[in-house]
Structures are given as structure tokens and as C-alpha cells.
Amino acid sequence: MKITFLGTGVAIPQKGRVQSGLLMEMGKKKVLFDCGGGVLNRIFESGNSHTDIDTIVLSHLHLDHVADVMCLLKANWLCDKFDSTIYGPSGTREWLDRLMDLYPYMKEKVSVDVVEVVPGEEFRLFDGCDVKCAAGIHSVPSLAYQVRYDGKTVVYSGDTEPCDDIMAMAQGCDMLIHECSFPLDFEMTNHTTPDMLRPYIKDTGIGAVYLTHLYPHMQGHEEEALEYLKEEFEGEVHIPSDLMIVEI
Numbered sequence: 001m002k003i004t005f006l007g008t009g010v011a012i013p014q015k016g017r018v019q020s021g022l023l024m025e026m027g028k029k030k031v032l033f034d035c036g037g038g039v040l041n042r043i044f045e046s047g048n049s050h051t052d053i054d055t056i057v058l059s060h061l062h063l064d065h066v067a068d069v070m071c072l073l074k075a076n077w078l079c080d081k082f083d084s085t086i087y088g089p090s091g092t093r094e095w096l097d098r099l100m101d102l103y104p105y106m107k108e109k110v111s112v113d114v115v116e117v118v119p120g121e122e123f124r125l126f127d128g129c130d131v132k133c134a135a136g137i138h139s140v141p142s143l144a145y146q147v148r149y150d151g152k153t154v155v156y157s158g159d160t161e162p163c164d165d166i167m168a169m170a171q172g173c174d175m176l177i178h179e180c181s182f183p184l185d186f187e188m189t190n191h192t193t194p195d196m197l198r199p200y201i202k203d204t205g206i207g208a209v210y211l212t213h214l215y216p217h218m219q220g221h222e223e224e225a226l227e228y229l230k231e232e233f234e235g236e237v238h239i240p241s242d243l244m245i246v247e248i
Helices: 039-045 069-078 092-102 104-109 164-170 194-201 222-230
Strands: 002-007 021-026 029-035 053-057 083-088 111-116 122-126 129-135 143-149 152-156 175-179 208-212 236-238 244-247
Touching: 002 039, 021 039, 021 143, 029 039, 029 069, 029 122, 039 069, 053 069, 053 122, 069 083, 069 104, 083 092, 092 104, 092 111, 129 164, 143 164, 152 164, 194 222, 208 222, 222 236
Parallel strands: 029 053, 053 083, 083 111, 152 175, 175 208, 208 236
Antiparallel strands: 002 021, 002 244, 021 029, 122 129, 129 143, 143 152
16 A cells, blocks of 8 residues: 555645645555645645546545545546546535536536445445544544555544544554644644544554644644654654655
């Protein structure tokens, strides 16, 4: 599996980090997890072609995770690629239908199969790739995803506080990509801080944790967060930058 961190930031602009997006390459298949503002350009900058992407998996429908979905669909259409599949939580179909109603010319040009999934559901993205989802703790319905391919397991948290259901899914995984929006001792709900996350990753057998979805408040506190987590976590801990590539 090859993971490209396309966007590691949030809705507030900051240098070097666009909104949420993550590309997983499994064999010849490229699957996009979330597609916030700036992600379409990051796909280009990463050396990938947007026309190779026909599957998008959404954690939730907040703008910083979906703003470039329509942009990607239009870019594909302009390059003669018309079919796509979008997986997402309850409400995804209505959200996309309403957007398409605003752009009737898009509705006539593209064909999008929307698959709504619920916490605890398991489904197959393609032959050899199985996915399971769990509910996060956020201000709107949000899903985390466990992706299994070729003997490897990656868990992507979406936006959430640390919680038992997601961590049960992450036990023993090769990579946990977990949001860490704010620094230590920051009073917060619906998102994660290092002190909220540390007790959940201890003694889990997770190979590596990658912290993403960083607010500007985290600037200057990155090393502090890493060192704090490493005190009680036996695996690797990293804070990726946009366009960072990891192979497992």
C-alpha cells in the first residue's frame, strides 16, 4: 500500500497544509479518502492523475473534507471520465443531489453511484480490498475506516475525539492515521489533542501513528506532541506534511 497525504490541514488557511485528503494506492487502484479544498491541485502536484480516481470515501460532510468533490468530478468530466463511486455516511446522497441540482449541466454529464454506509458495516471496495467503518465522536455523523489490502491494515479516523470503537478497529494495525487538531492541554470536544489520544494508543500493537488535520494552533507544538506520545507508545509517531508518501 502506498499512502499519499494530500491535505493535512483544516478549514483555516495555513502555509503548506490544504484541507483534508488522503490517497491510498493498492495495486493499480487509487482510492481518495476525503476531498477538501486544495486537494484536487495536490493530486496534480503529487504526480497522480485525477482521472485515475473513480472512488472517493468520505468520513463526513464538513466543507473542509468535501469542498473539492465537485471540482474533481468536473475535472474528470472535462477529461472524458464520467463514472465515479462515492462512499460516505448517512446523508451523503442527499448532499450530492442538492449540489447537482445547483449545477444541472454537471448532473447531465456525470454518473455518480453513492453508497451510504453505517457504523459497523463491512464492505468491499474492490477485489482484495475490504473496508470496515466505525462511528467517530464529532459534531455531525462521522466515520472512521479500516482498510485491509494485501495483508496490511490502515485505519483512518476522520474527525473525532479518540474513542473505543475506532481504537478497537485499530488494534494491531500497521498504520493509524488519526486527527490531532490541537496541542496539549487544549480544551476541546469533537476533535483530538495529544493528551486525549495517548491513553488510547498505549499497548495496542499499532505499528505507526500519523497525526493529521492540524489546526494553526499546533504550529510550534509539533515536537512537543510527538515526544509526549512517544513516552507511552511503542510504535512510530509522525506528523506528515502535504505530499508526504508512506509505503507499507
